[in-house]
Amino acid sequence: MGTKPIIIGVAGGSGSGKTTVANKIYCKFxxxxxxxxxxxxxxxxxxxxxxxxRLKTNYDHPLAFDNDLLLxxxxxxLDREEIxxxxxxxxxxxxxxxxxxxxxRDVIILEGILILEDERLRDIMDIKLxxxxxxxxxxxxxxxxxxxxxGRTIDSVIDQYTEVVRPMHLQxxxxxxxxxxxxxxxxxNNQVAIDLMVTKIKTILEQKLIL
Numbered sequence: 390m391g392t393k394p395i396i397i398g399v400a401g402g403s404g405s406g407k408t409t410v411a412n413k414i415y416c417k418f419x420x421x422x423x424x425x426x427x428x429x430x431x432x433x434x435x436x437x438x439x440x441x442x443r444l445k446t447n448y449d450h451p452l453a454f455d456n457d458l459l460l461x462x463x464x465x466x467l468d469r470e471e472i473x474x475x476x477x478x479x480x481x482x483x484x485x486x487x488x489x490x491x492x493x494r495d496v497i498i499l500e501g502i503l504i505l506e507d508e509r510l511r512d513i514m515d516i517k518l519x520x521x522x523x524x525x526x527x528x529x530x531x532x533x534x535x536x537x538x539x540g541r542t543i544d545s546v547i548d549q550y551t552e553v554v555r556p557m558h559l560q561x562x563x564x565x566x567x568x569x570x571x572x573x574x575x576x577x578n579n580q581v582a583i584d585l586m587v588t589k590i591k592t593i594l595e596q597k598l599i600l
Contacts (some may be wrong), residue, residue, distance in 0.1 A: 392597040393467050396497045396513055397590065400505045400565060401520030402558045403449070404527035404534070406576015410520050411500040413577060417587045421594075422494040424466075428501020431459040432477045434484040443482035449502065449557035456507045462491075463513055469493045496590065505565035515593060518586065519569035520576045524555070 397414065401407035415425055433455045435443045446453060462472040471492050478485040504510050505517060528550055535541040566572060573582040 392495075394469075394493060394495050394497050395515040395590070395593050395597070396463065396467075396499055397586075398504045398510070398514040398517045399498060399500045399520065400502065400518065400562070400569070401522065401573075401576070402524075402527055402562050403502060403554055404530035405520040405522040406530075406578070407500060407502075407518075407520040409577025410518065410573060410579075410583060411498050413583050414586055414590070415498055417583075418496055418590070421496065423496040423498070424491060424494040425498045425500060426459075426463070426474070426491075428454060428459065428499065428504050430475050430477055431455050432484070434475075436483045438483075440482070446482060447553055447557065449554055449561070451503050451506050451561055454501075454503060456510065460507075460509050460513075463497070463499070463510075466491070466493045466497055467513065495594065502562050503565070505568045506561055511568055516586070516589065517568055517570045518573055519566045519571075520573045521566060522574070522576050524558075 399407050399411040399414075401410075411425060415423060431454050432446075432448065433453060435446065458475070462474065465472050471490060473488040474491045476485040476487040476489060477483075499510070499514065504514075505519065511517060528547075531550065531554070532543065532546050535546045536543065571582070571586065573579050573586075577583075
């Protein structure tokens with residue numbers, strides 16, 4: 390197919406509901422060629438560092454991400470080339486030796502906390518979304534997720550939030566809201582906004598003669 394894929398960026402703070410929004414949009418196009426690329430998969434390889442250094446990684450800082458590789462992979466997908474998507478090993482705080490073969494698709498959803506921070510990434514997106522959710526809801530969601538799914542203690546989650554997550558959100562994530570084409574309040578619960586996005590994406594696809 391000669392037409393280029395479209396890229397939809399879904400950004401927002403940790404616990405904002407951006408993953409839910411991305412998944413709901415994804416589900417609306419399951420009968421089509423669609424794929425999800427998570428910025429989290431592109432955390433930098435730290436295999437050259439000792440474990441004590443890896444443990445100090447600030448995962449909410451722009452420098453934690455290998456955006457050069459992410460950009461290279463997105464450009465390949467736009468050119469209809471296959472990529473080897475990295476897999477991040479959170480237990481060992483470095484990139485896994487595994488990879489995921491990913492074929493190009495008509496629609497690419499790029500999801501992550503800092504995808505709007507890098508101008509190069511913004512420039513190749515067709516639609517830029519920012520999921521905007523109040524800080525109290527975000528910390529509650531993060532608490533519930535990290536305790537239930539990651540075996541964390543309440544104290545450790547709160548310490549990480551106050552020392553790293555919150556200041557990084559205010560410094561790097563929140564300011565990227567101004568780059569968004571659409572701001573979605575309250576994340577995955579905002580069905581009207583999600584339906585509007587789906588309609589807009591279908592319109593773009595129709596214009597590209599994909600549908």
